[in-house]
Amino acid sequence: MSRADRNPYRSMREAEPEEVWNLIRSIRFVMFTSRDAGGLLQSRPMTVQSVAQDDEDLWFFMSRASNLVEQLAADPMVNVAYADTSADVYASLAGEASVVEDAALKDRLFSALARVWFPGGPADPDLALVRVSMRSVEYWIVRENKLVQMLKMARAAATGTPPDIGEHGTLTA
Numbered sequence: 001m002s003r004a005d006r007n008p009y010r011s012m013r014e015a016e017p018e019e020v021w022n023l024i025r026s027i028r029f030v031m032f033t034s035r036d037a038g039g040l041l042q043s044r045p046m047t048v049q050s051v052a053q054d055d056e057d058l059w060f061f062m063s064r065a066s067n068l069v070e071q072l073a074a075d076p077m078v079n080v081a082y083a084d085t086s087a088d089v090y091a092s093l094a095g096e097a098s099v100v101e102d103a104a105l106k107d108r109l110f111s112a113l114a115r116v117w118f119p120g121g122p123a124d125p126d127l128a129l130v131r132v133s134m135r136s137v138e139y140w141i142v143r144e145n146k147l148v149q150m151l152k153m154a155r156a157a158a159t160g161t162p163p164d165i166g167e168h169g170t171l172t173a
Contacts, residue, residue, distance in 0.1 A: 028048055030046055032044055073099075077096055097133075106122040
């Protein structure tokens with residue numbers, strides 16, 4: 001049996017942008033991955049400030065003093081990983097990050113939560129507005145409830161055939 005035959009998700013398909021945005025819109029906390037100076041991957045939890053479906057960009061606030069902003073200047077390719085375990089929705093977004101100087105957008109995106117990290121408000125000199133421009137997204141969704149998933153896995157174990165427990169798709173910019 002080939003590896004593709006063992007995939008528990010339905011065949012991969014190209015998704016529509018609206019489908020992907022609808023999946024990730026409500027997931028505010030992500031793992032943001034960049035490369036350090038030695039080439040190692042580093043991930044850290046971040047809060048998405050906005051998911052703008054019309055421009056396909058994600059927006060983040062970061063400290064200018066952090067090593068993350070330095071890493072992005074050296075290698076702007078990043079990954080943003082989403083997980084909503086209660087809804088069984090997972091997505092991995094690959095993109096290019098850049099620091100953007102846009103005072104009006106900082107004002108629009110700034111929130112009470114952001115003030116915890118940037119007490120000077122949107123004009124805080126340490127506040128870097130970072131855009132991640134999407135290059136590709138891969139997602140996985142399990143639409144069945146946990147009981148149905150377990151039954152499908154038990155049947156797969158008994159029959160030796162992989163369970164069909166979800167959907168796997170991609171979106172390329």
